[in-house]
Amino acid sequence: xxxxxxKMKVFAPGNKKAMTLRTVAKAxxxxxxxxxxxxxxxxxDKLDTAMPDKYRMVQTGxxxxxxxxxxxxxxxxxxxx
Numbered sequence: 001x002x003x004x005x006x007k008m009k010v011f012a013p014g015n016k017k018a019m020t021l022r023t024v025a026k027a028x029x030x031x032x033x034x035x036x037x038x039x040x041x042x043x044x045d046k047l048d049t050a051m052p053d054k055y056r057m058v059q060t061g062x063x064x065x066x067x068x069x070x071x072x073x074x075x076x077x078x079x080x081x
Contacts, residue, residue: 003031006039007064010047010055015069036063 004025009018023039025031031039040057047055047067055067 001062003036003063004029005063006031006036007061008040008043008067009065010067011069013069013071018066031063040065 006023008021008023010021011018021043025035044057054070056070058066058068060066
């Protein structure tokens with residue numbers, strides 16, 4: 001199967017809405033596994049810089065990936081003496 005685009009969905013807090021980003025290969029070209037890894041690595045670096053430790057990646061197809069928001073539990077307040 002020839003892969004001509006890589007689709008990434010980034011979900012907003014609450015995981016109800018998502019923004020879809022698509023990287024398309026040049027005319028007459030396609031993506032290899034190494035190309036897909038490079039596209040994902042660059043995207044993850046940008047996402048991690050903007051919002052560290054807030055997302056996890058879930059592969060949903062051959063070249064489709066969701067970045068699902070991780071809701072961290074609230075830390076309990078320290079007990080006062």
